[in-house]
Amino acid sequence: MKKVGLTLLTAFVGGAMALGTYKVFEKKYTDNMSFEERQKVYFTNNPLTVSSAGSVDFTQAAGAVTPAVVYIRTSYTPQSGGRSQMDDFFGDFFGQRMRPQGPQQASGSGVIISPDGYIVTNNHVVEKADKITVNLNDHRSFQAKVIGTDPNTDLALIKITGDNLPIVKLGNSDDVKVGEWVLAVGNPFNLTSTVTAGIVSAKGRNIGIIGSNQGDDDDSNPFQQQPSRPKLNKAIESFIQTDAAINPGNSGGALVNTKGELIGINAAIASHTGSYEGYGFAIPVNLAKKVLNDIKTYGSVKRGFIGVSFTELNNDVAEKLGTNKTTGLYVNELVKGGGAEAAGIRTGDIITKVEGQPVYESSQLQEHVGRMQPGDKINVTVLRDGAEKNFSITLKPEATAPKTAALSKSAEELFNKLGASFQPLTKEQKAKFNVNNGVVVTQVRPGRLFYETDIPVGSIITNINKQPINSVADIDKAITNLRNGNLIITGYYPDGTSFNNMFQVQ
Structure with a gap:
């Protein structure tokens, strides 16, 4: 009986250790799984x-x-x-602005x-x-x-x-x-x-x-x-x-x-x-x-692109384009250096099949490509000069503008949204508001951010996103890189009351 009891105890301890070890490795393994793979483990x-x-x-x-x-x-x-x-x-109706x-x-x-x-x-x-x-x-x-x-x-x-x-x-x-x-x-x-x-x-x-x-x-x-x-x-x-x-x-x-x-x-x-x-x-x-x-x-979607713009064909569109083909996707334009251009697709081609399946709706192509990564290949059939031709297109990542250009444009657009003009503070103004830096608001345009949030002419802006402001150039710099799209403006109203307003910028 003692031997039996010892055997059972040994088996129990060994099983518990094995289960504990399995759980440790299971968590480490599942961290790198896709959601579908995780679910297979769960529902098993x-x-x-x-x-x-x-x-x-x-x-x-x-x-x-x-x-x-x-x-x-x-x-x-x-x-x-x-x-x-x-x-x-x-x-x-009531002659006032609602906020x-x-x-x-x-x-x-x-x-x-x-x-x-x-x-x-x-x-x-x-x-x-x-x-x-x-x-x-x-x-x-x-x-x-x-x-x-x-x-x-x-x-x-x-x-x-x-x-x-x-x-x-x-x-x-x-x-x-x-x-x-x-x-x-x-x-x-x-x-x-x-x-x-x-x-x-x-x-x-x-x-x-x-x-x-x-x-x-x-x-x-x-x-x-x-x-x-x-x-x-x-x-x-x-x-x-x-x-x-x-x-x-x-x-x-x-x-x-x-x-x-x-x-x-x-x-x-x-x-x-x-x-x-x-x-x-x-x-x-x-x-x-x-x-x-x-x-x-x-952290973001890695999406591949064919590199074409197209029009979905129907009877009316076919008549305007001068083609007797009423189904498929008419290629209007190619992205220079894109996958379609590299594969030999031409403007005026009509995409009739994707992976051998007839294309009747633009959504068929969009969903299929939407599931793929840059570098993946997709096989399409096009109608050209009355005959069908097959092409293998390697999807390419979306072309992006240089980072500095994109940020510059964003800053310009955001500055316009502020809807105000500014001048550096004089010594007298700095002394009046007891500040070491800032700009004064000299103009507020109706319908823009400063107008809608009651930051009037004569207000002092000392910081934007916690960066000290002394000039328009400082404002441009502060609004170029926004964290999480948040814009925080700190300053004083003309009567000396301080404010610290946060806005969500789209």
Whole structure:
């Protein structure tokens, strides 16, 4: 019996040591994994038990997903000089200017995709945020930081500090079929943990909303389909369209299949009222995987470009261009030194296939390229002089302007936004305000930052972003390099009262 007991004790101790060693190496190993690889480890140890894709019983899928869809609240400093239609209306009506009072707030949704707290949401949910609060389904609350954003896809990756958090399993949006049942999970109208059901209405939708001049919250603004025109391939839209009810506040929430797998991130609606009218749009998860892994690994998206601008063909466009081809992408212009030019693509070619698959919509090419890295190769077929030709294009990184030129332009634009003129302080003025440095505001232009924030003529500016100011050249230098887009102006009003104002600069 003693030998048996000793054997069992030895086995137990050995097993515990092995498990402890495994856990140490597991954490070190998973730190370098992609989100999809991390999830495979997670769901191997925590398998899902849900209904089949063909079932109309959504209870198991909803139960599996809801704990990992979070409510996001943000607060932000209003844009300097920003005026809403309501401000203009009431300001004109009462004969006075309206100004934002204190921090503004907004809300949206997010999806936990890693047990250690990584969350995917929309860029437009967090892009202006000074403070981000994440509330879980179990009422726990966390402060989140932005890891990175990608305005070209309207995606953002944020993180909270936690362990063993519930997650939603990443699915495969390529396998999504038009007509299959889906669930939209989010927090519309501040109604947390709301689940709605519908079907996939269409795939590969390009609705011209990313980068458009619509309002700040895509959910609450109707989109207008843009006319066909030459476009540079930066905004990537290949939405999954669904009739599952999506409303303001659903932004960044989950679109899942009946297995409980994430197939899309809810991003926009088509509406004339700002509320649900039957059409919602989600970013395909296969596109999101690439973007999110890049953000986590590199801090930004490493995106390859073909180097063409094109027009999507239809009957009207074909007639204007004098071609009888009514499908495909007409090449309008080549980027000098770009991948397409190097491969032999010419202006006037019509891209008809990508990787052997016919191209009917611009979104097909955009999404495919959006999943690739600089240096990757893509095979395209073009129609030229009545015959099809195949080309292998090596994607190149986006060309950027020299850093100094970009910063100079930014400083000039920002200086104009200040809307003021300045003169160095005289000895008398320095003595009056008891300062050693500064400039005096000699002119304020209506509609600009100084006007909207009541920094009047006669005010003294002593520091911008903690840098001493003595001249216009000092102002140019101070606003050239902004940290996190923040502009901090310190000084004195004409009556001697001090101020220290912070603005978010876009």
